[in-house]
Amino acid sequence: MVDVDSAKLLKRYRELTNGKTQKGSAVAEDEKITIVPSHKQAVKPVQKQEVENKDEFGVGSRSSRYKSAEKNTTYLPIVMLCVVALAILAFVTFVTWSQLQTDSNNNSKPSYSVVHSSSSESSSSTSESSTSESSSEEKGxxxxxxxxxxxxxxxxxxxxxxxxxxxxxxxxxxxxxxxxxxxxxxxxxxxxxxxxxxxxxxxxxxxxxxxxxxxxxxxxxxxxxxxxxxxxxxxxxxxxxxxxxxxxx
Missing domain, CATH: 2.60.40 (Immunoglobulin-like)
Incomplete structure (x- = not known):
């Protein structure tokens, strides 16, 4: 009797143990099914947003910086050429103006001298003529x-x-x-x-x-x-x- 009861108890214990194991597996399986989708739904949008944010602020800003640097590199030779052209034009203008000033000064000096000489000769001639006429009137x-x-x-x-x-x-x-x-x-x-x-x-x-x-x-x-x-x-x-x-x- 004792052995029969022990065998029954052992069998019953095994059944209970197997039942709990299956039930626990089912529960665990249910929890896994319910947890995984919730985890995926929570993680995936965050990862996607991070990727989008990374594309927006990382890759996009590098592209803008590259394009800006490329534009600056393209305009730099044009700006340099304009500066050189303006410098040459200013130099030529200054040289021409200086030459004109020098020529004007050189031409004005002889002209003044000639006018002064002519005025002196005219005054001298007028004085001599007046003296001659006075003498003629006195002696004639x-x-x-x-x-x-x-x-x-x-x-x-x-x-x-x-x-x-x-x-x-x-x-x-x-x-x-x-x-x-x-x-x-x-x-x-x-x-x-x-x-x-x-x-x-x-x-x-x-x-x-x-x-x-x-x-x-x-x-x-x-x-x-x-x-x-x-x-x-x-x-x-x-x-x-x-x-x-x-x-x-």
Whole structure:
């Protein structure tokens, strides 16, 4: 009896043990089935997000940096060429400006010198001319005319006793005219002036003469000068013979 009961108990124990083992395996299997999907669902999105974040912030930023570096490398030669071109242009402009300034200074100096010299010469010439005219007026003879018709009187003053007056007569439009000068070196005979022959006549008054008469066969178109100064004959209105009396004072 004891052995039979022991055998039954042992059999029962084994059945119970096997049942618990199978039940535990089933439970474990159930837990594994339920845990694994939950684990996969929790882990996979995190890994995917990490990968996505890694692609977004890691790979993407490296690509941007590479593209930026590539752009900078592409623009660098262009910038360098522009800088070199501007430097060359500035240098050429500076050299040209300096040359123009030098040429302008060199040209202005001689010009100033010439103008200064011309001004000096002009002032000197004007001064000499004024002095000469003043001396001529002081030393030269003076003439005053009066009369009308066919008679004209010329009063000559400021004449030195040693000077001989010279009378010049010439045609200035008339075809011909007979002329004579009294108290002259040529005598009373006179001479004929003609546009086809002799057009001028010159003679000097004798020394000490105080008066002389000039006879003109034709008045219009004839010019009379005393010591180089032309006599104003506008008062003579005669177209034929006229007389000019010279009085030396």
């Amino acid at each position: 003879l003076k003439m005053e005319t009066e009369g009308s018709g066919s008679n004209l009187t010329v009063n000559v003053s400021n004449v030195s006793d040693t000077d001989n007056l010279t009378v010049d007569i010439k045609l200035s439009g008339a075809d011909s005219s007979w002329v004579s000068v009294s108290n002259s070196e040529t005598g009373e005979g006179g001479t004929l002036l003609s546009s086809a022959g002799t057009t001028s006549f010159s003679t000097a008054l004798v020394a000490g003469a105080k008066t002389s008469v000039i006879t003109l066969g034709v008045t219009e178109g004839v010019t009379v000068s005393i010591n180089g100064q032309e006599v104003d004959m506008s008062a003579l209105t005669s177209t034929t013979v006229s007389y000019i009396t010279i009085n030396i004072q």
